[in-house]
Amino acid sequence: MELPYGDTTIEVALPDCDVTVADPPGGDPVDPREAAAEAMADPHGALLSERVSADDEVAIVVTDVTRATPDDVLVDLLVSELDAAGISRDQISIVVGLGLHRPMTDEELRNALGEYADLAQNHDAEAAEVVGELRGPDGESVPVEMNPTVAAADAVVSTGMVEPHQYAGFSGGAKTVAIGAGGESLIRYTHGPAMLAREGVRLGRVEGNPFRAMLDRAGDLIGVDFCLNVTHGPAGISDASAGDHRKVVEDLAESCKNNISVSLTDTYDAVVAGVGAPKDANLYQTTRAATYLALGDYDPLASPARRAGDASQREGGSGASGRIVVPAPLQEGAGEGTGEKRFYDWLSRAESADALYDEMRRGYDPGAQRAFVVARVLREYDLYVTNSDHPEVVEDCLMCARESVADAVEPGSDVLVVPDALDTLLTVA
Known part of the structure; x- marks a missing residue:
């Protein structure tokens, strides 16, 4: 074999x-561009063009080299719709959601983002600034830190890959921004032994997962305005979803489960x-x-x-x-x-x-x-x-x-x- x-x-x-x-x-593979374009045309909630104004500065947070996300395709579709809303290229910044992973090289950025690589910056968790705080399940205060470019943006958009995740159940949605472009405080709390020991923090589970719930609430606090995510099966990209970050994860997690579950x-x-x-x-x-x-x-x-x-x-x-x-x-x-x-x-x-x-x-x-x-x-x-x-x-x-x-x-x-x-x-x- x-x-x-x-x-x-x-x-x-x-x-x-x-x-x-x-x-x-x-499941059957789909063309990533066609599937993502269809998702953007029929999103969960309003169209991206209806969520932004022509004078907005927009931050697009994308996945890093550890995710096989077709970010070049997704960013191209996002930029095209932003352009239709009157937002020019020089109003757009791309932040690579590294979390605490290594920076991507210039070659990796070109391979991942194509013609948009010049707009990209690697996230630096040490430079993140506090934008608010959340309360944990036991009422504890958890500072939320964010990449300065993302924190200063008028609109925050993200790509993502919804795939099984050990703690969040499935990745994608607000996680690309909250963890990928966040600081150590939220990462420390959500990835600490107390959170990982909680009931419901489990691979493949979204509903009733306190880890996932913290990420979703962080996405609301940060103001993740629009998500464009995909999921995949063994044969490649299998689905796409766009719009409100919670609904995008629910949608693609269910689609992914149907394609990758094996009973034993x-x-x-x-x-x-x-x-x-x-x-x-x-x-x-x-x-x-x-x-x-x-x-x-x-x-x-x-x-x-x-x-x-x-x-x-x-x-x-x-x-x-x-x-x-x-x-x-x-x-x-x-x-x-x-x-x-x-x-x-x-x-x-x-x-x-x-x-x-x-x-x-x-x-x-x-x-x-x-x-x-x-x-x-x-x-x-x-x-x-x-x-x-x-x-x-x-x-x-x-x-x-x-x-x-x-x-x-x-x-x-x-x-x-x-x-x-x-x-x-x-x-x-």
Whole structure:
């Protein structure tokens, strides 16, 4: 079988294993421009042209290199409608929603934004300024900081990719602006151990998710005027939606679920998870495959007792009972952004997953949350990363490096292969 690997694929053969492949239904791909144009013509709420004035300064917040969003197409459609409303090119700024990820290079900006690359600036979380505050679920005050260009704009517009997200349920909507163009305060609060432990903060869940609710309220406070988002399935972009940020996420999350859900009943000895570009460029992003699989609604490695929530089964800590195997090139090592460096620092200095998990429950800086959720997985299962350019980084981070997938799977294992692990939701049959 073939699994995604960077911009290409690798051949994987497990002849001595009993292999099940989790292929989601997929859905038919659409032309991104046609789908986005149709969505803009029939948005949730008013047309973009009706939400702006001719003398407005407009900030368009776009996704960064970690999202496979067709931002060049989406921005072109947004700029065209803004032009029809009397807003010229020199009234438009583009902010790349990096959050705490690394800045995009000039070449990456040109590839992502085409003729609009000259309007773009990389967001700097350290330069964000306070624009207001929110109250958390327990009444605590949470400052909301924003990129100065976005804060000063008369109208804020965003692109986005609505796809499964470990904490927000699905990404996109207000998240592109609130987190992507925000400061550390909101990131620190929403990604902290107290929030991540709350009921409802779960992959694939939007309704009743307090993490998602905080992002939506932040979007209202910031004033996200218009969203143009897409979603995708295994075959490519599958849908688009535009207008009010909450409705856009509800719309595309449902569409995405229909395309990527796979129902299961069995338990497996190992799960082989494909990632592919752009997420498998570094270890920070690659580990999403493991956490999405083990911390989703259906854990394919868990025993029935563990899956049912038996405390004696779940709190065993070390002594992993299964393994997750992920092929990834990791050409960027652990990752180059602030969050990625914090992730590496926590994992590389940890003595064990148990010790790391217990220490991080007391708090950590924004970006390090990925180390926290990885520690949760490593307390239960072994994580093997294969075919990488940086096996030493993998081994530094409490994980196992192997040359190939076959080297990481024991002969005779019952194996579940999830070719597109970041875009497959495993559910109970």
